[in-house]
Each structure stands twice: as structure tokens, then as C-alpha cells.
Amino acid sequence: xxxxxxxxxxxxxxxxxxxxxxxxxxxxxxxxxxxxxxxxxxxxxxxxxxxxxxxxxxxxxxxxxxxxxxxxxxxxxxxxxxxxxxxxxxxxxxxxxxxxxxxxxxxxxxxxxxxxxxxxxxxxxxxxxxxxxxxxxxxxxxxxx
Numbered sequence: 829x830x831x832x833x834x835x836x837x838x839x840x841x842x843x844x845x846x847x848x849x850x851x852x853x854x855x856x857x858x859x860x861x862x863x864x865x866x867x868x869x870x871x872x873x874x875x876x877x878x879x880x881x882x883x884x885x886x887x888x889x890x891x892x893x894x895x896x897x898x899x900x901x902x903x904x905x906x907x908x909x910x911x912x913x914x915x916x917x918x919x920x921x922x923x924x925x926x927x928x929x930x931x932x933x934x935x936x937x938x939x940x941x942x943x944x945x946x947x948x949x950x951x952x953x954x955x956x957x958x959x960x961x962x963x964x965x966x967x968x969x970x971x972x973x
Contacts, residue, residue: 832857833865837872847873847883851890860891888935896930898969901947905936908943912958916944919959923966 836853840846850869854861861884870877884890902917920931939945942955946962954965 829858829862829864830868833868833872847875847880848887851884851887855890859895860893863892888933891932897928898930898949900924900929900931900966901934901937901950902931903935903937903939903943903945903947904933905940907940908937908945911943911956913944916946916957916959916962920946920962923963927970929966929969 833854836850836857839853840850843849847869850873851861854865854869866877866880866884869875870880873880884892900920902913902920904913904917917931917933924931934947937945937947937953939953939955944955944957946954946957946965948954948965948969954961957965
């Protein structure tokens with residue numbers, strides 16, 4: 829991990845405001861931003877660990893644990909909430925308690941008028957997702973895995 833971090837730090841060493849680009853690069857390379865990276869990032873950028881942790885936890889995009897083999901994003905923005913995304917997210921959380929599929933909330937997938945919406949593996953968007961449709965999509969995903 830340290831070699832990856834050092835390469836990323838070198839790439840952004842002279843860039844003002846490098847924290848977000850560094851976090852993005854770490855997540856791109858490792859799949860998430862490990863807790864052990866926080867003190868290294870803080871040291872490199874002359875920031876406190878709390879500052880790095882604050883930015884890391886503020887943005888929902890960043891993961892602090894390894895992703896599953898598949899990641900399902902469930903839109904939790906207001907328009908999808910009005911169409912039942914909260915119940916869908918609760919259903920997804922109970923359905924995906926174990927296994928290689930992880931659920932992550934996101935705030936807007938751009939399908940506001942036809943929500944609730946999900947995105948599977950940052951590839952395919954699905955609209956008007958009911959718990960039943962969700963279960964069918966997860967079955968298909970498990971079969972492909």
C-alpha cells in the first residue's frame with residue numbers, strides 16, 4: 829500500500845488543494861481509502877488526521893472498507909425518496925447482509941422523475957425499482973458472478 833500511496837503523492841506533490849485528487853486516486857487504485865492511509869495523507873499534506881478524516885467521511889463517494897465484488901448504488905435523494913427509495917434501501921440492506929454484493933447510498937443518479945433508481949457496478953441504471961424488481965436484479969447478478 830505504501831508504494832501506491834507514494835506514487836500518488838508524487839503525482840500530486842505540487843498541486844494546490846491535492847487532498848480530493850489524492851483520495852480519488854487512492855480509491856481508484858485500491859478500491860477504497862484504508863484507515864491506515866489517513867495518517868500518511870495527513871503527513872504528506874501537512875494536515876491533521878481529523879481534517880483528512882473529515883473530508884473522507886463528508887463525501888459519500890469515498891469508501892473506507894473494501895467494496896464487494898459488486899456494488900449497488902441506491903439513490904436516496906429527495907425525488908427518489910418521494911417514490912419510495914427509503915423502503916427500497918432498507919430492503920436492499922436486509923437482502924445484502926452478506927455475500928459479494930454491497931449496497932451504498934448515493935444522492936442522485938439523474939433519474940428523478942422515474943425513481944426510485946439504482947445503479948449496479950457503476951454501469952447500468954435501473955428505474956422504478958420495487959423490492960421485487962430489486963430481488964430479481966440481484967438474482968441475475970448472482971447468477972452472472
